[in-house]
Amino acid sequence: MNPKIDDRVPVLIVGGSLVGLSTSLFLGRLGVRHLVVERHSGTSVHPRGRGNNVRTMELFRTAGAEPLIREAASVLAENHGILQVGTLTGGPQEWLFKEIDPGGALARFSPSGWCLCSQNDLEPVLLRCARDLGGDVRFGTELLSFEQDADGVTAVVQDRRSGELRTVRADYLVAADGPRSPVRERLGIGQEGPGDLFHNVSVTFRAKRMADAVGDRRFIVCYLTDPEGEGALLPVDNEADWVFHMPWHPDRGETLDDFTDERCIRHIRAAAGIPDMEVEITGRAPWHAAERVAERYGWGRVFLAGDSAHEMSPTGAFGSNTGIQDAHNLAWKLAAVLGGWAGPGLLDSYEAERRPVAVATSARASARSAEHQHPGYDVTPGTGRRGNVLGVVLGYRYPSGALVGADPAEPVLPERFRQSGEPGTRAPHQWCFRYGTRLSTLDLYERSMVLLSGPTGQAWHEAGARAASAAGVPLDRYLVGGGPDHDLAPEPGADWAELHGTAADGAVLVRPDGFVAWRSPSAAADPERVLGEALRSVLGLD
Known part of the structure; x- marks a missing residue:
């Protein structure tokens, strides 16, 4: 009953x-x-x-x-x-x-x-x-x-x-x-x-x-x-x-x-x-x-x-x-x-991504307690080591999961933090203007997948709409550059493509949690097919 x-x-x-x-x-x-x-x-x-x-x-x-x-x-x-x-x-x-x-x-x-x-x-x-x-x-x-x-x-x-x-x-x-x-x-x-x-x-x-x-x-x-x-x-x-x-x-x-x-x-x-x-x-x-x-x-x-x-x-x-x-x-x-x-397979990536981060971070936390000689923690002097905290906080990466192109050989916690735009890492922060309003690129990531295309990445931008529609996936698209047809204008002197590890005709796909899901350093012969495959793979739609 x-x-x-x-x-x-x-x-x-x-x-x-x-x-x-x-x-x-x-x-x-x-x-x-x-x-x-x-x-x-x-x-x-x-x-x-x-x-x-x-x-x-x-x-x-x-x-x-x-x-x-x-x-x-x-x-x-x-x-x-x-x-x-x-x-x-x-x-x-x-x-x-x-x-x-x-x-x-x-x-x-x-x-x-x-x-x-x-x-x-x-x-x-x-x-x-x-x-x-x-x-x-x-x-x-x-x-x-x-x-x-x-x-x-x-x-x-x-x-x-x-x-x-x-x-x-x-x-x-x-x-x-x-x-x-x-x-x-x-x-x-x-x-x-x-x-x-x-x-x-x-x-x-x-x-x-x-x-x-x-x-x-x-x-x-x-x-x-x-x-x-x-x-x-x-x-x-x-x-x-x-x-x-x-x-x-x-x-x-x-x-x-x-x-x-x-x-x-x-x-x-x-x-x-x-x-x-x-x-x-x-x-x-x-x-x-x-x-x-x-x-x-x-x-x-x-x-x-x-x-x-x-x-x-x-x-x-x-x-x-x-x-x-x-x-x-x-x-x-x-x-x-x-x-x-x-x-439903997307949910399997939760453990694949978060557990390695916890294993590495918990070990780093114990080392930091030893380094600081936390009261009550009886450890051998010199057990701790001075690690790069920003690498733990902002630099952790997912070697596998809801990603395409992540390098599984890279450490979960890097020794030094750097913004790279690589799949499996937190998307870089960059100040931009949209319709006269200053915002961080991180402000774009919450409710949907986001495609950022470089100054000459119009082909990616247009293909994104078709690929997302075919896959039934909500996708926000932004063409980044200083021209009248661009959606986001980086602050003067900033190079979006360099920061994200692409050429001017490249593109980056970012997840709602602000992690890079996929990246193309440059243009592709069939951008709609490539983007469609990336979306389906990341979201477990295959």
């Missing part, structure tokens, strides 16, 4: 934290109806996960949320760099780095920038934006069970306050339900990697005199190395509210009950170097740094995203950013398949 269905949606999202809410935002932008269920009663109340890298902010820019996020993050807008000291008032002092973007060099590569917005400030913004787009987000609602068949997923969810049970029928399920993911466990998907690295207790507190100890050092995080005050200090408002990460050693028999107010206050005073400082403990939460990646990114019509798919050391904030970028990669593919302009 078939169960009574209470809710029918194309996509059910399990988990309403950063990644789940980002998935909701991205699907909402693409017009995909969905339901989010989150077992907790509301958004996060703990200030954590604050580092939003430039790639993540590019995605929020395209989704229209960037201004609101920067407004929510304004109190930390002047905080930069990572400091290491003995105590705040004594001992050695070293800036591991002092500026996130020294000299403003990042503006060459992106229309966005880094943003410090703590999870408790970011999640309400994402929730507001998601609901404004029609997202059905239900807090205090827990997934109890699910089953999938050839046509969809049937799930039972429960309102934790009333006890009411509802049956949800969805075409697809996205599990953004955290590192202990019940969905992943139910699917029987294992994990690979070194496992647990270290443990901390995150203590929130109020101390007005802490600002005096900090002075004018506006850091993102400060590592304290004195044994009596070892840990990491993070500002919440640069004045009275702060967070302190204290090392926790459960392997030595320590329990959370050992972290009494008295112990925490004593530890924080030692870190500040002010023995009589008044400290009010306002909260504590344990967290675990680990390096694990799921063996698979889903099964059938169920997909893993964020911490359910990968765990990373927090140093560098790679974990949350990788999770948000998982959501963006998956959202456009779900929209394309549900919209009928891509084959």
Whole structure:
């Protein structure tokens, strides 16, 4: 007997934290109806996960949320760099780095920038934006069970306050339900990697005199190395509210009950170097740094995203950013398949693309924790290495997946970042004018495939319309150049073709997530055939 269905949606999202809410935002932008269920009663109340890298902010820019996020993050807008000291008032002092973007060099590569917005400030913004787009987000609602068949997923969810049970029928399920993911466990998907690295207790507190100890050092995080005050200090408002990460050693028999107010206050005073400082403990939460990646990114019509798919050391904030970028990669593919302009096989590329990125990035995050000597991480000195962060953030590539012409021999994370326009890489940023309005080429990529043709690439431009029509694929086309017949005019002195690795008569096909799907360095004898083959291959229409 078939169960009574209470809710029918194309996509059910399990988990309403950063990644789940980002998935909701991205699907909402693409017009995909969905339901989010989150077992907790509301958004996060703990200030954590604050580092939003430039790639993540590019995605929020395209989704229209960037201004609101920067407004929510304004109190930390002047905080930069990572400091290491003995105590705040004594001992050695070293800036591991002092500026996130020294000299403003990042503006060459992106229309966005880094943003410090703590999870408790970011999640309400994402929730507001998601609901404004029609997202059905239900807090205090827990997934109890699910089953999938050839046509969809049937799930039972429960309102934790009333006890009411509802049956949800969805075409697809996205599990953004955290590192202990019940969905992943139910699917029987294992994990690979070194496992647990270290443990901390995150203590929130109020101390007005802490600002005096900090002075004018506006850091993102400060590592304290004195044994009596070892840990990491993070500002919440640069004045009275702060967070302190204290090392926790459960392997030595320590329990959370050992972290009494008295112990925490004593530890924080030692870190500040002010023995009589008044400290009010306002909260504590344990967290675990680990390096694990799921063996698979889903099964059938169920997909893993964020911490359910990968765990990373927090140093560098790679974990949350990788999770948000998982959501963006998956959202456009779900929209394309549900919209009928891509084959179901496109969804196989989600794991093919995102899992190698997680494996490489999680290893880099662990190395960065070693490099920074993160409190509580007992590793051999010299284990870490100074890697190129921009290569991780903007330079990661997909060796295979929904692409044509990517080089599988190239590393997922390059040693140095460069914009190349190669298939499998993030499309280059370039400022252009369209009908007198200045925009980044990255602003063009969200809802459809996009074809950019060089100044003398009219043949590609015209063939694109015919190839897309024949394949039933939405395609936006732009002829790039300075003439009256061109759609985009690069800023004076900029060479679009050189930046994208083509001649003036070449073309580049870009996916809705802003990654290059295919490129032709020059003209072709039969551009309609070549483009048609590329579209069908990328979108799984063959």
